[in-house]
Amino acid sequence: MIHSNEAATPQAAENKQAVCTGSEILLKALASEGVEVIFGYPGGAILPTYDEIYKLGMNHILARHEQGAIHAAEGYARITQKPGVCIVTSGPGATNVVTGIADAMMDSLPMVVITGQVATKVIGTDAFQEADMLGITMPITKHNFQIRSIDELAQTVKEAFHIAVSGRPGPVLIDLPKDISEKLGIFDYEEPVHLPGYQPTVKPNKQQIRKLLDKFKEAKRPVLLVGAGVLHAQASEELTAFARKFQIPVAQTLLGLGAFPGEEELHLGMAGMHGTYAANMALHKSDFLINIGSRFDDRLTGALEHFAPEACIAHIDIDPAEIGKNVHVEIPVVGDAKEALAMLLKGSGAIAEHDEWRKQVSDWKRDYPLWFHRDGEVIKPQELIQKLYEHTKGEAIVTTDVGQHQMWTAQHFKFNKPNRWITSGGLGTMGFGFPAAIGAQIAEPELPVLAITGDAGFQMTLQEMSILQELDLPVKIVIVNNASLGMVRQWQQRFHGERYSHSLFPIQPNFAKLAEAYNIKAVKVDKLSMLDEAIAETLAHSGPVLLEVCVAKEENVYPMVCPGTGHHCMEGVEPS
Amino acid sequence: MKRTITVLVNNKSGVLNRMTGLFARRQYNIDSITVGVTENPTISRMTFVVIVDSMENVEQMIKQLHKQVDVLKIKDITDEAIVERELALVRIGATPQQRGEIASLAETFRAQAVDIGKESMTLQITGNNEKIEAFIELVKPYGIQELARTGVTAVNRSSKISTDTSRLTLIN
Numbered sequence: 001m002i003h004s005n006e007a008a009t010p011q012a013a014e015n016k017q018a019v020c021t022g023s024e025i026l027l028k029a030l031a032s033e034g035v036e037v038i039f040g041y042p043g044g045a046i047l048p049t050y051d052e053i054y055k056l057g058m059n060h061i062l063a064r065h066e067q068g069a070i071h072a073a074e075g076y077a078r079i080t081q082k083p084g085v086c087i088v089t090s091g092p093g094a095t096n097v098v099t100g101i102a103d104a105m106m107d108s109l110p111m112v113v114i115t116g117q118v119a120t121k122v123i124g125t126d127a128f129q130e131a132d133m134l135g136i137t138m139p140i141t142k143h144n145f146q147i148r149s150i151d152e153l154a155q156t157v158k159e160a161f162h163i164a165v166s167g168r169p170g171p172v173l174i175d176l177p178k179d180i181s182e183k184l185g186i187f188d189y190e191e192p193v194h195l196p197g198y199q200p201t202v203k204p205n206k207q208q209i210r211k212l213l214d215k216f217k218e219a220k221r222p223v224l225l226v227g228a229g230v231l232h233a234q235a236s237e238e239l240t241a242f243a244r245k246f247q248i249p250v251a252q253t254l255l256g257l258g259a260f261p262g263e264e265e266l267h268l269g270m271a272g273m274h275g276t277y278a279a280n281m282a283l284h285k286s287d288f289l290i291n292i293g294s295r296f297d298d299r300l301t302g303a304l305e306h307f308a309p310e311a312c313i314a315h316i317d318i319d320p321a322e323i324g325k326n327v328h329v330e331i332p333v334v335g336d337a338k339e340a341l342a343m344l345l346k347g348s349g350a351i352a353e354h355d356e357w358r359k360q361v362s363d364w365k366r367d368y369p370l371w372f373h374r375d376g377e378v379i380k381p382q383e384l385i386q387k388l389y390e391h392t393k394g395e396a397i398v399t400t401d402v403g404q405h406q407m408w409t410a411q412h413f414k415f416n417k418p419n420r421w422i423t424s425g426g427l428g429t430m431g432f433g434f435p436a437a438i439g440a441q442i443a444e445p446e447l448p449v450l451a452i453t454g455d456a457g458f459q460m461t462l463q464e465m466s467i468l469q470e471l472d473l474p475v476k477i478v479i480v481n482n483a484s485l486g487m488v489r490q491w492q493q494r495f496h497g498e499r500y501s502h503s504l505f506p507i508q509p510n511f512a513k514l515a516e517a518y519n520i521k522a523v524k525v526d527k528l529s530m531l532d533e534a535i536a537e538t539l540a541h542s543g544p545v546l547l548e549v550c551v552a553k554e555e556n557v558y559p560m561v562c563p564g565t566g567h568h569c570m571e572g573v574e575p576s
Numbered sequence: 577m578k579r580t581i582t583v584l585v586n587n588k589s590g591v592l593n594r595m596t597g598l599f600a601r602r603q604y605n606i607d608s609i610t611v612g613v614t615e616n617p618t619i620s621r622m623t624f625v626v627i628v629d630s631m632e633n634v635e636q637m638i639k640q641l642h643k644q645v646d647v648l649k650i651k652d653i654t655d656e657a658i659v660e661r662e663l664a665l666v667r668i669g670a671t672p673q674q675r676g677e678i679a680s681l682a683e684t685f686r687a688q689a690v691d692i693g694k695e696s697m698t699l700q701i702t703g704n705n706e707k708i709e710a711f712i713e714l715v716k717p718y719g720i721q722e723l724a725r726t727g728v729t730a731v732n733r734s735s736k737i738s739t740d741t742s743r744l745t746l747i748n
């Protein structure tokens with residue numbers, strides 16, 4: 001056995017002797033990993049672990065549905081960059097976190113999910129509350145484990161944390177049979193992680209960086225496309241320095257927002273289906289596109305045959321499998337975005353003159369800004385988002401659910417700093433936004449947290465208002481109420497002959513009364529002239545508030561790249 | 577096109593499942609898989625023969641496989657100097673009168689009769705894919721009653737190791 005040097009400290013020596021139950025080993029391991037808070041929900045198979053949580057007095061947040069627990073853990077992970085930890089029981093408890101695991105996988109969030117499992121001797125017999133979590137989560141985890149012996153428990157937890165945070169982050173699941181959580185074993189946390197098959201490339205290849213810089217010297221119309229990889233690598237500063245130094249316009253993906261300051265002249269806004277005209281045209285006309293940490297999702301690229309038709313493409317990504325997956329790449333760079341940008345900054349030389357391009361890009365920005373039309377006292381959702389930005393001066397963490405309000409927020413709220421923006425991008429999970437806001441508020445008690453949700457999405461996880469009540473977390477829930485499944489309604493209007501099949505709400509709950517039931521202050525507004533006051537009242541209150549904003553019911557998200565078309569044929573571009 | 581890919585993996589339960597699950601959900605078409613333990617009992621060797629449209633597809637497949645924590649090494653050995661073998665067992669219709677004729681056919685291919693019944697016989701053949709295909713074509717007229725093939729397994733030849741390192745530079 002190889003031991004690290006720290007093994008010699010008295011503390012470690014003491015730990016090494018300790019005979020513990022599996023549950024104790026698990027929790028000691030979590031403590032060794034610096035886990036500060038666990039999100040979860042108990043049940044039969046995980047009871048020994050919950051008993052240990054009780055004895056140790058660990059910081060545990062009880063959700064009211066496992067889905068709430070895992071989305072809260074995701075929100076926590078997104079803000080802290082540390083693994084979100086979620087513990088649930090076997091069977092139904094475990095299957096209730098499946099959506100959150102898939103969500104974390106798609107958006108590369110570091111997570112360690114511990115699911116209880118039936119005892120080893122009955123695994124595979126369709127025992128009470130048994131579900132094959134290894135099988136179910138194999139395609140939606142970065143890796144998963146089932147503990148078969150008490151001796152492998154501590155080391156497995158260590159490996160799980162290592163895998164979750166290193167390389168491209170992602171969710172790791174540990175399935176823990178009940179008998180193992182009760183068995184006695186030795187807590188030994190000194191053994192280093194040894195995973196010969198798992199060696200992420202962090203340092204980019206120098207030659208590839210050189211190639212990129214060489215190409216850059218000739219580029220007349222360069223564009224940076226920035227995704228969440230930059231945020232995961234904590235490389236915003238380097239990115240900003242790089243873009244400023246070479247005066248390259250920056251387009252961002254939905255998840256990349258905040259990696260580059262939203263107020264900067266070089267900022268083009270979000271690219272893709274509901275991106276800005278400037279960002280999409282810049283991609284379309286570019287002759288050199290540098291993608292950093294984005295996976296060329298189809299919502300971003302539009303029809304691939306029309307994507308960046310004139311560009312030589314360089315792609316920097318920590319996950320080699322993302323390079324060349326959807327789009328042909330001339331210059332692949334495998335590595336961490338921070339390392340790559342630092343190398344690019346160092347290795348820079350003279351670059352081609354591209355003043356004309358910069359002017360073109362800022363003309364697009366000026367001539368085709370995002371737009372909406374006012375309509376008397378009717379509140380337009382775009383204006384609501386703009387006002388939320390003004391009132392908070394952007395000093396807030398914003399989470400959203402999925403739908404129109406999500407797109408409006410991405411368009412009209414300016415994210416000037418990293419780690420202020422949490423949304424479900426890859427999976428597009430309704431019910432995500434509100435619990436994610438809870439996790440974010442726990443991670444960052446000092447900043448206001450706005451959970452901007454749809455009237456539909458909120459109803460998927462609203463029971464988590466219990467947590468707000470219990471912990472008096474000052475999350476501000478902003479319901480953008482359009483009395484419909486807005487985004488679905490928009491697609492039905494545009495692509496299904498205005499047949500609104502099951503997307504309109506004829507009656508709605510009294511949201512204020514729901515809030516009241518959970519002892520949460522409620523504010524409701526449906527007139528534009530009252531909006532400022534309502535927002536101010538919401539933000540001024542020290543505790544949680546539910547702000548219901550009744551907005552124009554038939555407002556659509558524009559501009560739009562319709563499915564099957566390219567960035568150059570956007571609909572609803574309007575002003576000029 | 578067909579590509580032959582060898583993968584060294586941790587010899588743990590569920591690893592084959594991870595591999596085939598990955599192939600299935602990413603729509604990679606597998607022609608055959610063989611798996612067996614290596615000289616090191618903690619490591620298994622898998623040989624995949626896959627059918628793909630382009631080299632980009634192979635590259636993507638290899639990169640996806642490489643993301644699996646239990647995968648230690650992957651190689652596309654199609655263009656290298658390799659020894660590849662497959663075993664097939666073919667039970668064909670054979671009257672006592674036909675046996676002699678079949679036996680001489682078999683001999684040319686170095687196939688062996690491993691079972692003989694009243695109206696049928698079973699032949700065993702090993703070789704590369706083409707040889708086995710050719711043999712099966714040849715015995716078809718007798719009527720194939722049952723056919724079992726192992727799929728290809730392969731190793732590099734000891735001499736003439738390929739020096740083409742330009743390919744798949746991202747992973748190897």
Ligand SMILES: Cc1ncc(C[n+]2csc(CCOP(=O)(O)OP(=O)(O)O)c2C)c(N)n1
Pocket residue numbers: 401402403404405406428429430431453454455456457458480482484485486487488
């Ligand atoms: C769990 C889940 N179910 C269904 C969908 C499909 N879907 C996408 S947007 C949407 C409507 C969302 O309505 P609402 O929450 O009111 O937000 P709005 O679009 O009106 O802003 C639906 C049903 C989804 N994304 N997630």
